[in-house]
Amino acid sequence: MQIGIVTPVLIQHPAVRADWEVGAGIDEVAAIAEAADRLGYHHVTCSEHVAVPVSVAVERGGTYWDPLATFGFLAARTRRIRLVTQVLVLGYHHPLEIAKRYGTLDRVSGGRLTLGLGVGSLREEFELLGAPFEGRGARADDALRALRAALSRPRPEYHGEYYDFADVVIEPHTQQPRVPFWIGGRTARSLRRAIELGDGWVPFGLGLPELADLLAKAPVPVGMEVVLSAGRPLDPGGSPDRAARALTGLRDAGATVASASIAAADAAHYGEQLEALKELALSLGIDFS
Structure with missing residues (x-):
């Protein structure tokens, strides 16, 4: 099992954000990404919402940094850590748009992109963007197939139910x-969908018993990542036993990648917590190579 971090500041959910995140900016984010990169963490994340209705933002939060711009900056400040969109909403974009923009990001980052992709559930945002909400699951499946056909190829071709293209050039590509x-x-x-069309599954909002039940009913193929959240922020410096239980619980549940939020008082403390979490993980036999 490898460990990545849910990057602070970039999403400010009212229920979980720390006070220091409210006034923090890209310099603090970059310092944390640099520390995670140096220490050998697997990934940093950035999610996507374009325009959250005020009524929804009260519950979900309204701060969501744009993944493409943010990762473009962080790519220049890091060397090996992976950049994970967690997640892009497929229905908000044409597959060729993702292929061009994120293919360029993969190129400038030296091949460090992982595309976290989802169907989306916020009807109000779909409607604001003029994207069809009904039938979004089938459309997303076709988008995944089209995106796979378009990425990594300078002259992609695809003919599907919702997306159809040929005789086009995508340069640069991944x-x-x-x-x-x-x-x-x-x-x-x-x-x-992850088993059929993806390389990993990133569930959210489920307890470990529910996850274990789903995974028992649909065993994942060899090599597919199961990316599980560590839940509430880990405090390896202050509560190492709880952090250890969280990590071992994820590993026992079948996680190949743990995605952890970190409790911290500021960006400098966050870096110290990353060091403490690495030491703890190594003591549990979790490899950072």
């Missing part, structure tokens, strides 16, 4: 011959 797709969701359908 450096990686196959960009990993991590499929987000919390249903059996999302897991089946």
Whole structure:
């Protein structure tokens, strides 16, 4: 099992954000990404919402940094850590748009992109963007197939139910011959979608017993990532026993990648917590190489 971090500041959910994040900016984010990169963490994340209705922002938060711009900056400040969109909403974009923009990001980052992709659930945002909400699952499946056909190829071709293209040039395209797709969701359908069309599954909002039940019913193929959240922020410096239990619980549940939020008082403390979490993980036999 490897460990990545849910990057602070970039999403400010009212229920979980720390006070220091409210006034923090890209310098603090970059310092944290640099520390995670130096220490050997697997990934940093950035999610996507374009325009959150005020009524929804009260519950979900309204601060969501744009992944493409943010990762473009962080790519220049890091060397090996992977950049994970967790997640892009497929229905908000044409597959060729993702292929061009994120293919360029993969190229400038030296092949470090992982595309976390989801169907989306916020009807109000779909409507604001003029994107069809009904039938979004089938459209997302076709988008995944079209995106796989378009990435890593200078002259892609695809003919599907919703997307159809040929005789086009996508340059630059990705450096990686196959960009990993991590499929987000919390249903059996999302897991089946990940098995059929992706390289990993990123569930959310489910307890470990529910996750174990879903995974027992649909065993994942060898090599597919199961990316599980560590839940509430880990405090390896102050509560190492709880952090250890969280990590071992994820590993026992079948996680190949743990995605952890970190409790911290500021960006400098966050870096210290990353060091403490690495030491703790190594003591549990978790490899950072």
